[in-house]
Amino acid sequence: MQMATPTQDLLSHIQSVVDENGEHLMSEELVAEAIMGLLLAGYDGVTSTVTLIIKYLAELPHIYDAVYRKQLEIAKSKAPRELLNWKDIQKMKYSWNVACEVMRLLPPSPGVFREFTNDFFYAGFTIPKGWKLHWSAHSTQWNPQYFPDPEKFDPTRFEGTRPVPYTHVPLGGGPSLCPGREYARLVILVFMHNVVKRFRWEKLLPDEQTPLPYPSKRASYSFDFSCVFYSILEQPSLIKRIPLRDIDAYVGIEEGADG
Numbered sequence: 663m664q665m666a667t668p669t670q671d672l673l674s675h676i677q678s679v680v681d682e683n684g685e686h687l688m689s690e691e692l693v694a695e696a697i698m699g700l701l702l703a704g705y706d707g708v709t710s711t712v713t714l715i716i717k718y719l720a721e722l723p724h725i726y727d728a729v730y731r732k733q734l735e736i737a738k739s740k741a742p743r744e745l746l747n748w749k750d751i752q753k754m755k756y757s758w759n760v761a762c763e764v765m766r767l768l769p770p771s772p773g774v775f776r777e778f779t780n781d782f783f784y785a786g787f788t789i790p791k792g793w794k795l796h797w798s799a800h801s802t803q804w805n806p807q808y809f810p811d812p813e814k815f816d817p818t819r820f821e822g823t824r825p826v827p828y829t830h831v832p833l834g835g836g837p838s839l840c841p842g843r844e845y846a847r848l849v850i851l852v853f854m855h856n857v858v859k860r861f862r863w864e865k866l867l868p869d870e871q872t873p874l875p876y877p878s879k880r881a882s883y884s885f886d887f888s889c890v891f892y893s894i895l896e897q898p899s900l901i902k903r904i905p906l907r908d909i910d911a912y913v914g915i916e917e918g919a920d921g
């Protein structure tokens with residue numbers, strides 16, 4: 663059996679990181695935390711997304727049909743038993759738009775905490791250095807200003823002119839943008855291809871409600887992070903006082919964050 667080199671698996675990689683004196687940088691506790699974090703982050707987002715894709719495809723037959731037609735074209739272009747390749751994945755634009763719309767309506771991660779490293783002022787609010795903020799994907803993803811008729815399932819929102827940067831943020835953004843996003847895209851698209859090719863399904867309980875938490879004041883959009891970002895950009899004094907990389911981290915946004 664051949665052993666992995668330190669760069670071939672994550673655990674070995676983490677364990678092999680040393681400082682200039684050759685001391686290990688990460689304690690056993692931190693290593694365990696990193697591995698647990700990766701397992702959870704890598705598993706939960708994808709499983710939630712594919713589960714919700716199944717839900718929406720059952721509820722919206724016209725969307726299922728469109729996904730099925732496009733996926734069948736790809737399937738027909740393959741030789742028997744030939745596996746999907748990268749070019750096939752690139753052709754799955756409509757399916758990815760469906761996945762993006764699923765993650766817009768029901769973001770698998772409702773948001774993430776950030777800590778302010780400087781005093782921060784926005785729309786009459788002062789947030790002191792050291793305070794924690796939870797940015798919520800709902801605040802922009804359900805905002806009719808960016809997504810007209812936000813309750814409507816409409817994958818075409820992601821065609822042509824894409825949503826305003828930093829408004830579709832299911833995978834976060836800024837320096838902490840999900841590092842697993844491309845892998846997640848691959849897994850989700852391969853899943854969609856194989857499942858629609860083989861099955862058509864319906865909900866056993868058609869009126870079942872999705873048991874997911876929503877912010878109760880979603881409609882107020884009192885803290886709209888894409889506006890925060892632009893308002894900061896327009897105020898040079900803030901840029902001076904808050905390094906841009908930190909602002910990115912506050913608002914959890916990045917151009918093209920939604921892939």
Ligand code: HEM
Pocket residue numbers: 699700703704705706707708711765770771773774831832833834835836837838839840841842843845846914915
């Ligand atoms: C559809 C699937 C996924 C969703 C919706 C998702 C969502 C997110 C979100 C919202 C964040 C926080 C970003 C931020 O703080 O701005 C994040 C971070 C992270 N994700 Fe994902 N993720 C997914 C898949 C994955 C996969 C497949 C992996 C690994 C294989 C992964 C690994 C991570 C890690 C390690 C972080 C922490 C990054 C950091 O703190 O710098 N994620 N993800």
